[in-house]
Amino acid sequence: MPVFTDAVSTSVKVLSGLLAIACITLCWLFYPPIYPRNIPTIPFWVTLLPFFYDVDQEETFKRYIRKPLLKHGAVKFFFGGQWNILVQRSTYLAEIFKNEEVYQKSGNDKKLPHSVIAEYLGDNIISSRGNDYRTYRTVIKPGLQENFDPEPIIQNAQKLYSLLRQLRTDGKSAEPNIQDVLQRYSITNILTCLLNSDLSLLDDNNADLNKLQRQVKKEIFKPIFLSFPFLDRLGWLFPSRQRSRETIHAFAQELQRVVCAGHEEDSYWMASEKLGSRLFAARESGIMTHKQFRDNLNVVFVAGQENPQLAMLSALYLLGKYPDVQAKLRYEVDMCLDGDLSPVVLGKLPFLSSVIYESLRLFPPISQLVNRRVDRPVNLGDKIYIPRDTYVGYNSYATNRDPSVWGLTADEFMPERWGTNNEDILKRFRRAKARAEFISFHGGSRACLGERFALLEMRITLFILVKNCTWTLDPHWPDRMTPAGPLYPRELRLVFDHRQG
Ligand code: HEM
Structure with missing residues (x-):
């Protein structure tokens, strides 16, 4: 009987552990933890759409990304297994391109x-x-x-x-x-x-x-x-x-x-x-x-x-x-x-x-590239606080069509x-x-x-x-x-x- 009880208790612990990991992962995917709160998040599943459907990415862009990106000039974007900041606004980009020491390749x-x-x-x-x-x-x-x-x-x-x-x-x-x-x-x-x-x-x-x-x-x-x-x-x-x-x-x-x-x-x-x-x-x-x-x-x-x-x-x-x-x-x-x-x-x-x-x-x-990491905390355009080590990228398709x-x-x-x-x-x-403005x-x-x-x-x-x-x-x-x-x-x-x- 005690052996059976031990097995049940171990299974419960393993299941609880797995459930906790699943919950944390889901929270992390749906609510990026440390990122600036004043720019919107593009749902993580948007990047996965082509895996499930035969999509045209111009349509995907127009439907899910364009509006928030143009309104705020930057969004939180899931790519490469992590949350990144995707930038569209020219003034922000000019700042990034000038500041190689902070926004490091x-x-x-x-x-x-x-x-x-x-x-x-x-x-x-x-x-x-x-x-x-x-x-x-x-x-x-x-x-x-x-x-x-x-x-x-x-x-x-x-x-x-x-x-x-x-x-x-x-x-x-x-x-x-x-x-x-x-x-x-x-x-x-x-x-x-x-x-x-x-x-x-x-x-x-x-x-x-x-x-x-x-x-x-x-x-x-x-x-x-x-x-x-x-x-x-x-x-x-x-x-x-x-x-x-x-x-x-x-x-x-x-x-x-x-x-x-x-x-x-x-x-x-x-x-x-x-x-x-x-x-x-x-x-x-x-x-x-x-x-x-x-x-x-x-x-x-x-x-x-x-x-x-x-x-x-x-x-x-x-x-x-x-x-x-x-x-x-x-x-x-x-x-x-x-x-x-x-x-x-x-x-x-x-x-x-x-x-x-x-x-x-x-x-x-x-059309899009994420290959810069901020070396220290920075306030992009005096508006968007970006924590150290965050990856930053650009969407030239959106910038060029602003x-x-x-x-x-x-x-x-x-x-x-x-x-x-x-x-x-x-x-x-x-x-x-x-x-x-043309990148x-x-x-x-x-x-x-x-x-x-x-x-x-x-x-x-x-x-x-x-x-x-x-x-x-x-x-x-x-x-x-x-x-x-x-x-x-x-x-x-x-x-x-x-x-x-
Ligand atoms: C229409 C054609 C091309 C376009 C639109 C284009 C676009 C770009 C872009 C956007 C970058 C910056 C990438 C980043 O953000 O990290 C870049 C960098 C670069 N491209 Fe091109 N490229 C073109 C043709 C070429 C060709 C023909 C070559 C060489 C044979 C070339 C060599 C390079 C090199 C060496 C860099 C790195 C520059 C540096 O970091 O100092 N590209 N290109």
Whole structure:
């Protein structure tokens, strides 16, 4: 009898313990404990919606996030297994971008060192700070600020055009899809222009690097693991996560093989200022460890091909959806002398610049990012008290569409809003960046270092496509956005037509 009583009492204790843990977890999820009380909380389950339903994140944003975010300029947001402050208001963001010492960069390698996403990009120029950051910047920045030779991009863009033309579908679904072709194009541009490799994925649909990059992307943006990254510790329960790690390892190996091959065989790279050569030399001379080399190579490759790829995809989507804008752009393009692309390279076509800025405004490739930790308690905008060690992020999709800055037409695609001549357009672009009203390229001292390259690539690509073909949205394509991760048109389908004459 006493043995039976002991067993019952132990079971009751275990059950009570589990119940208490469940209650505390639920309270913590529903009522974030230490966070500022004067900004609203987005319910934690909003981030989990894509796990249960086939959602369009533009709809999710409009339904659950936009109103509180615009009203207060910041909200409490559950992501990465913790509560964060997600900021939208430009004045707050300008303060954050200026105050690097307080709002310190802290990437996934610090926040979630055990996670699959941390294994992917490690410690790199985008997420590091202090001495490591200075070393990475010294090596990488000159490789991104050179005057790029536009010729390889022009040649690649011609090939892109031929590939897209083959997708002509007469209204039926197009295979292989546009995003895949754009990925091969943007990878080829990075490899040939920055990384000293002569591998062209435009001629080879089956290159391992492309396949592995596609596979990694599928693994990374799984909402349940993004929201609860502690699950990545449970490899025994989720064997697929172990496979994700193996895919990431294979991807990094293949990228190094492709980039290093040219450098190991040849010595001309020693005199080269190209990014690939600079990274390779930093590893050879011991300025970077092998791990630092691997992580930074991964990140410049991923940022350098993924962001322009999404930017071009969204621009093609918008131009397909708004044929009048496409026609106006074509008029400007047709005015240029054939064969002379110097005004394009120099950014001297005003409507082309406006179209690019406007599509980057509406669909920033990095639509949301949480990668800063406050080093000490701080009062953001003298209003929002943020305790030490809290993670802070931004939502550029919301900032770029703020009606108090961009007016009641903030959600509309109106390239004319940037101005009518090169000077005004550039001024507006620079001012919007400096005031953190347009944050697609971030801002302040940690602004994107690849902006120049990305804009050049976009200008040449759109010029060549608009010159050679017209396109519309495939009428069978349901106009919808991705469910989670970066926000862009999901499995976009377009119908291309070759221009005669
Ligand atoms: C349309 C294309 C692009 C967009 C929208 C974009 C956007 C951004 C953003 C938002 C950041 C800041 C991230 C943060 O908050 O931590 C960033 C940083 C960075 N980007 Fe880009 N990027 C683009 C293209 C590129 C390209 C082509 C490269 C290089 C090949 C590149 C290299 C970098 C680097 C190295 C940083 C880190 C800068 C620093 O912290 O000093 N980006 N980019």
